[in-house]
Amino acid sequence: MHRCTKPLLRGDEPVKLTFLGAAQTVTGSMHLVECNGYRVLLDCGLYQGRRAEAYDRNRNLPFDPRSIDAVLLSHAHIDHSGNLPTLATRGFQGLIYATAATRDLCAIMLADSARIQDSDAQFLRKHGKDAAEPLYDVSDVARTMELFHTVPYRRRFIVLPGIEAAFYDAGHILGSAAIALWLTEGDRRVRLLFTGDVGRPTPVLLRPPDEPPRVDYVISESTYGGKIHEPQEKTIEVLRMLLQRVVSLRGKLIIPAFSVGRTQSVVYYLQLLHNLGQLPDVPIVVDSPLSSNATHVYRTHPECFNDAVRRMMLSDPDPFGFESLRYTRSVDESKALNGKPGPMVIISASGMCESGRILHHLRNNIEDPTTTILLLGFMAEHTLGRRLADGAERVRILGEEFLVRATIETLHSLSAHADQEELVNYLAPLRESVRHLFLVHGEPDPQQHLADRLRGLGWSSVTNPTRGETIEL
Numbered sequence: 391m392h393r394c395t396k397p398l399l400r401g402d403e404p405v406k407l408t409f410l411g412a413a414q415t416v417t418g419s420m421h422l423v424e425c426n427g428y429r430v431l432l433d434c435g436l437y438q439g440r441r442a443e444a445y446d447r448n449r450n451l452p453f454d455p456r457s458i459d460a461v462l463l464s465h466a467h468i469d470h471s472g473n474l475p476t477l478a479t480r481g482f483q484g485l486i487y488a489t490a491a492t493r494d495l496c497a498i499m500l501a502d503s504a505r506i507q508d509s510d511a512q513f514l515r516k517h518g519k520d521a522a523e524p525l526y527d528v529s530d531v532a533r534t535m536e537l538f539h540t541v542p543y544r545r546r547f548i549v550l551p552g553i554e555a556a557f558y559d560a561g562h563i564l565g566s567a568a569i570a571l572w573l574t575e576g577d578r579r580v581r582l583l584f585t586g587d588v589g590r591p592t593p594v595l596l597r598p599p600d601e602p603p604r605v606d607y608v609i610s611e612s613t614y615g616g617k618i619h620e621p622q623e624k625t626i627e628v629l630r631m632l633l634q635r636v637v638s639l640r641g642k643l644i645i646p647a648f649s650v651g652r653t654q655s656v657v658y659y660l661q662l663l664h665n666l667g668q669l670p671d672v673p674i675v676v677d678s679p680l681s682s683n684a685t686h687v688y689r690t691h692p693e694c695f696n697d698a699v700r701r702m703m704l705s706d707p708d709p710f711g712f713e714s715l716r717y718t719r720s721v722d723e724s725k726a727l728n729g730k731p732g733p734m735v736i737i738s739a740s741g742m743c744e745s746g747r748i749l750h751h752l753r754n755n756i757e758d759p760t761t762t763i764l765l766l767g768f769m770a771e772h773t774l775g776r777r778l779a780d781g782a783e784r785v786r787i788l789g790e791e792f793l794v795r796a797t798i799e800t801l802h803s804l805s806a807h808a809d810q811e812e813l814v815n816y817l818a819p820l821r822e823s824v825r826h827l828f829l830v831h832g833e834p835d836p837q838q839h840l841a842d843r844l845r846g847l848g849w850s851s852v853t854n855p856t857r858g859e860t861i862e863l
């Protein structure tokens with residue numbers, strides 16, 4: 391069903407592109423395409439930053455939600471999808487197009503986002519501070535989910551008259567897609583690719599990114615435009631080594647991990663060790679309700695897995711389950727872990743140690759020299775994860791100060807984002823056809839590195855637009 395009531399327009403205006411978020415930053419992904427009298431949003435992400443500014447930007451969308459005719463969603467990460475409920479509850483009448491896996495992940499991630507906003511507001515009020523109303527609640531999320539319309543990968547579909555699109559696997563998280571658009575206005579034909587977030591060329595679980603179709607313009611992410619990642623093969627070696635240490639010290643290995651993507655990758659690596667007979671007999675616990683729910687969604691989308699995982703599933707149907715692995719649900723089950731001695735592995739969220747059950751595990755074990763804390767990848771400034779990665783001797787956790795006696799390890803090989811070389815290779819087949827490349831979803835410094843590298847390879851027209859900038863295509 392299509393709810394758009396506008397007549398079939400035969401416009402003769404230029405096709406326009408406006409960058410509304412993730413412009414020279416890595417959060418709040420949102421871009422507006424205007425074609426043939428219609429307005430289509432690419433992503434509608436939550437802007438995450440300083441509290442007051444973030445609230446203001448998220449609450450006050452830079453357009454009238456009723457003026458938007460459709461949304462094309464690249465993937466379920468909250469910085470890409472997290473403000474859809476604001477749009478949906480303030481008059482947006484169109485459809486949200488996404489892959490089925492993205493829709494299913496959004497159902498749990500948006501509900502989680504609503505619960506976090508509610509508990510943050512309650513916490514602030516309890517401590518006598520001003521708290522803004524949450525942007526949305528779980529019933530708003532339910533209403534948002536009604537607007538989703540799912541489309542498989544690599545199938546071209548009509549979004550609105552003059553606007554066709556297709557999702558191409560981006561290999562970043564389950565269901566993630568690059569979005570190709572074929573835009574027609576009067577005699578003008580414009581082909582546009584929005585990469586969303588681009589994954590690595592050989593993701594551990596997912597299929598590698600599809601080669602994108604030839605287009606005239608590209609909006610590309612640039613998160614790691616200035617970096618080269620550690621090789622992925624290192625991951626299993628480091629896990630094997632840390633497990634041995636945990637066994638010999640009878641300690642705990644605590645892994646703060648993002649609920650979606652990172653947790654499933656770590657569990658899958660442990661599964662591989664298990665299947666090779668190389669996993670020591672140590673209880674392993676995934677202690678985060680969102681991580682458990684997300685893992686369940688992963689299980690229901692085998693179409694997103696790569697050939698190696700599919701082959702393994704012929705003999706082992708659950709890539710995220712083995713005898714010594716347990717998923718906790720209740721708070722009581724989580725608390726009971728505190729009283730249990732090592733050796734033990736605890737995988738919990740949040741990934742940068744900012745909130746969630748991980749804080750209790752760190753608090754209970756960080757002063758114990760038999761504990762190892764494994765940090766996975768980039769830790770943002772001002773987070774507990776960053777302070778641990780930087781070698782802090784004392785840290786504050788839930789208002790109390792602790793000595794860091796645990797061993798801190800960091801592994802950079804599990805990133806779900808392509809690095810500079812991988813982005814350059816991903817974009818390479820497009821160089822001949824592309825008239826202009828817009829870099830988004832990156833800080834200015836990595837963007838500069840990536841732009842310089844691309845120009846050196848013959849990309850003549852590369853810019854990193856600012857927020858609010860409109861380009862006629």
Ligand SMILES: [Zn+2]
Pocket residue numbers: 465467562587
């Ligand atoms: Zn992402």
